[in-house]
Amino acid sequence: xxxxxxxxxxxxxxxxxxxxxxxxxxxxxxxxxxxxxxxxxxxxxxxxxxxxxxxxxxxxxxxxxxxxxxxxxxxxxxxxxxxxxxxxxxxxxxxxxxxxxxxxxxxxxxxxxxxxxxxxxxxxxxxxxxxxxxxxxxxxxxx
Amino acid sequence: xxxxxxxxxxxxxxxxxxxxxxxxxxxxxxxxxxxxxxxxxxxxxxxxxxxxxxxxxxxxxxxxxxxxxxxxxxxxxxxxxxxxxxxxxxxxxxxxxxxxxxxxxxxxxxxxxxxxxxxxxxxxxxxxxxxxxxxxxxxxxxxxxxxxxxxxxxxxxxxxxxxxxxxxxxxxxxxxxxxxxxxxxxxxxxxxxxxxxxxxxxxxxxxxxxxxxxxxxxxxxxxxxxxxxxxxxxxxxxxxxxxxxxxxxxxxxxxxx
Numbered sequence: 291x292x293x294x295x296x297x298x299x300x301x302x303x304x305x306x307x308x309x310x311x312x313x314x315x316x317x318x319x320x321x322x323x324x325x326x327x328x329x330x331x332x333x334x335x336x337x338x339x340x341x342x343x344x345x346x347x348x349x350x351x352x353x354x355x356x357x358x359x360x361x362x363x364x365x366x367x368x369x370x371x372x373x374x375x376x377x378x379x380x381x382x383x384x385x386x387x388x389x390x391x392x393x394x395x396x397x398x399x400x401x402x403x404x405x406x407x408x409x410x411x412x413x414x415x416x417x418x419x420x421x422x423x424x425x426x427x428x429x430x431x432x433x
Numbered sequence: 434x435x436x437x438x439x440x441x442x443x444x445x446x447x448x449x450x451x452x453x454x455x456x457x458x459x460x461x462x463x464x465x466x467x468x469x470x471x472x473x474x475x476x477x478x479x480x481x482x483x484x485x486x487x488x489x490x491x492x493x494x495x496x497x498x499x500x501x502x503x504x505x506x507x508x509x510x511x512x513x514x515x516x517x518x519x520x521x522x523x524x525x526x527x528x529x530x531x532x533x534x535x536x537x538x539x540x541x542x543x544x545x546x547x548x549x550x551x552x553x554x555x556x557x558x559x560x561x562x563x564x565x566x567x568x569x570x571x572x573x574x575x576x577x578x579x580x581x582x583x584x585x586x587x588x589x590x591x592x593x594x595x596x597x598x599x600x601x602x603x604x605x606x607x608x609x610x611x612x613x614x615x616x617x618x619x620x621x622x623x624x625x626x627x628x629x630x631x632x633x634x635x636x637x638x639x640x641x642x643x644x645x646x647x648x649x650x651x652x653x654x655x656x657x658x659x660x661x662x663x664x665x666x667x668x669x670x671x672x673x674x675x676x677x678x679x680x681x682x683x684x685x686x687x688x689x690x
Contacts, residue, residue, distance in 0.1 A: 299495055306501070353477045361484035366492040369485065387449070388482070388489045393458055394449035409445035416481055 291333040291385045292374055301336060305329045323400050330382060330400065337374075350417035351424055360423040372422065376415065379403060383411040439469060447475055452482045550636040550645035551669050552653055554614050555662050558631045559655035561612075561620070562673045565629070570606030570622055577602045577621055577630060584609065584619050584632070592666035593619050593632040599672060599684070602628070626680075631671040635664050650685050652678050661685050 292298040305328055312318050321327075361369075373384045382401045386392050392400065398408050439447060446465040450457075457463045469475040518524055573580065578600025584593040588609045595602075602623040609619050612633075621630040636645045644667045653660045653671075660673040661681050674681055 295493070295495060299498055302498055302501075353474075353481050355477055355480070357477065357481045358484040361481070361488055364488060366488050369488050370492050388485050390452055390456075390486045390489070393451060393456060394446070394462070395459070397449070405442075405445050405449070409448035413448045416478065419485070420481070 291330070291381060292336065294374075297336060298333075301329060301332045305332055323396065326400055334378065337378075348414075348418040349421040349425075350414060351421040353416055353420050354424075357420055357423065360427045363427055364423075372419065376418075379407075380411040380415055383408055384415045387412055439465070443468065447478075450475070450479070450482075452479070452486050547652070549647040549651045549662070551633075551647075551662065551664070552651070554612075554633060554636070555631075555653045555660050555669070555671050556655040557612070557614060558618065558620075558633065558671060559653060559658040559660050559673055562629045562631070562660075563656050563658055563675070565620065565622075570608045570620065572606045573604050575604055576600060577604050577623055580604065580607055580619075580621060583607070588617070588619075590617060590619060590632075592668045594665070594668070594670075595621070595630060595632070596663065596665070596670055599630065599670075602630075626674050628672060628674045631660075631669075631673065633669050633671075635667050635669050637667075652681070654678075 292301065305325065308328070309318070309325055318324075373381060373388070375381075376384055379401050383397060383403065386397045386400060387394075394405065394408060397403070398405055401408070403411070442461075443465045446462050447469045450462065450466050450469070454466060457466060470479075519528070573583075577595040578597070581594045584590040590609065602625055605622040605624060607619065607621045609617060612618050616634050619632040621632075622628075623630065637643060638645060644664075647664060650661045650663050653662060658673055658675050659678050659681050660671045661684070662669055662671045664670070672681065672684060
């Protein structure tokens with residue numbers, strides 16, 4: 291979400307501290323995902339104070355069979371920066387989906403999206419990442 | 434491998450398909466994945482997602498943060514509860530269907546419990562009672578008990594006797610008619626509460642021809658009418674009136690006494 295380990299850690303600890311205080315006062319919400327929802331809003335708030343990337347039309351390309359090998363060439367940090375640079379709510383959708391801890395209904399609930407919106411954001415995200423991969427690791431022409 | 438045609442919802446679900454099939458928790462997603470997994474497009478998507486997930490897992494997490502997660506899952510799977518199961522549309526539909534089936538079964542069972550030989554005919558005659566106008570009957574002013582002779586002498590009907598308990602009721606009119614099921618039926622209209630009496634042959638065993646007996650008085654209901662039926666000498670007698678069982682019960686108590 292943040293593309294910055296330091297900021298992410300700061301938000302993580304703030305969220306937990308707040309949760310511990312609420313637990314001590316017996317004010318924990320009776321909702322399954324409240325901690326994740328809380329953390330997400332803190333990330334969004336923190337991002338608002340950051341420098342914002344200019345909105346631009348991202349190029350999209352169809353996913354290819356070689357995509358997996360292209361992704362393997364990426365550094366994890368590159369991917370986290372790429373996802374954190376995505377506009378909201380696509381950033382939340384991609385971050386939650388590729389965390390591989392939530393199913394689509396939970397993501398829809400957490401990100402306050404409809405299924406069709408989540409589907410569109412994920413599909414567009416894949417095609418945009420593919421275009422970026424193609425630009426970053428171009429295929430060598432075969433003779 | 435091929436390209437598949439999916440509905441809009443299936444397409445949306447396929448785009449959100451989890452990386453591992455074990456994570457599928459609902460039927461519609463499972464059906465979509467089963468349908469979509471033969472296509473090239475979906476296979477590429479799954480390979481792509483697996484590779485991205487592997488990379489996400491490789492993102493280094495600071496040690497003090499990682500300790501929080503240790504080996505536990507981020508979220509515990511949702512607990513199975515009766516309430517949740519009951520809200521499942523399939524379970525709800527099956528439940529409603531079972532209740533309806535049970536209702537019909539109980540209704541039929543209660544109906545059967547009240548049945549007796551000749552109850553079908555009695556119900557049919559109650560319908561006739563509801564539609565009969567007094568002008569259809571031959572005017573006869575007298576006691577109901579005296580009509581037995583009339584039925585025997587004029588129509589040749591043996592044992593068409595009004596029980597002694599109802600014999601004193603004053604009559605307005607009577608008639609004898611043929612019915613497909615009940616055969617020869619005698620109908621008497623009395624003054625008291627616009628009550629009607631019916632006399633008709635008792636039901637017989639189809640093989641032996643023996644009269645199917647039943648003891649005492651039995652009630653039947655049809656279209657707002659209630660009838661109390663008894664049997665004597667192979668002939669059923671029914672006292673009928675528009676109303677409920679409790680309207681007729683006092684006469685039956687008197688009759689029993």
